Amino acid sequence: MKFVAIPLTALALLASSSAMASEELAKQKACLACHQVAAKLVGPAYKDVAAKYKDDKGAEAKLATKIRAGGVGVWGQIPMPANPAVSEAEAKALAKWVLAMK
Numbered sequence: 284m285k286f287v288a289i290p291l292t293a294l295a296l297l298a299s300s301s302a303m304a305s306e307e308l309a310k311q312k313a314c315l316a317c318h319q320v321a322a323k324l325v326g327p328a329y330k331d332v333a334a335k336y337k338d339d340k341g342a343e344a345k346l347a348t349k350i351r352a353g354g355v356g357v358w359g360q361i362p363m364p365a366n367p368a369v370s371e372a373e374a375k376a377l378a379k380w381v382l383a384m385k
């Protein structure tokens with residue numbers, strides 16, 4: 284995992300100065316217990332999420348809402364639980380971070 288994470292982080296840093304903070308945030312909020320950047324775990328790979336919504340202008344807001352409220356049925360029958368410890372601003376930052384992975 285380390286050898287994948289380092290170049291990705293470097294790319295993300297080029298794309299946005301807050302990318303690093305968002306990865307830390309994802310760790311802190313335990314998103315990475317169910318998600319990986321490049322592989323499906325319990326939830327979809329973040330790269331797959333970014334690919335799915337690449338032409339969807341409303342995706343950031345939609346995903347930010349889903350990150351906080353949870354939901355099911357988009358990627359399968361395993362639900363994502365609500366994440367009440369994530370603030371609205373944090374959810375937006377996380378949605379942006381996920382969508383920036385191409």
Ligand code: HEC
Binds near residue numbers: 317318355358361
């Ligand atoms: C308990 C496991 C679990 C945790 C913790 C979790 N997720 Fe998920 N996540 C899932 C599952 C399962 C799905 C697929 C839901 C579906 O099919 O609608 C998902 C879907 C998503 C999606 C895609 C939503 C869509 O509608 O396409 C995003 C973005 C996402 N998660 C981000 C996060 C973030 C950010 C966090 C941390 C705050 C997080 N997840 C924490 C399991 C989890």
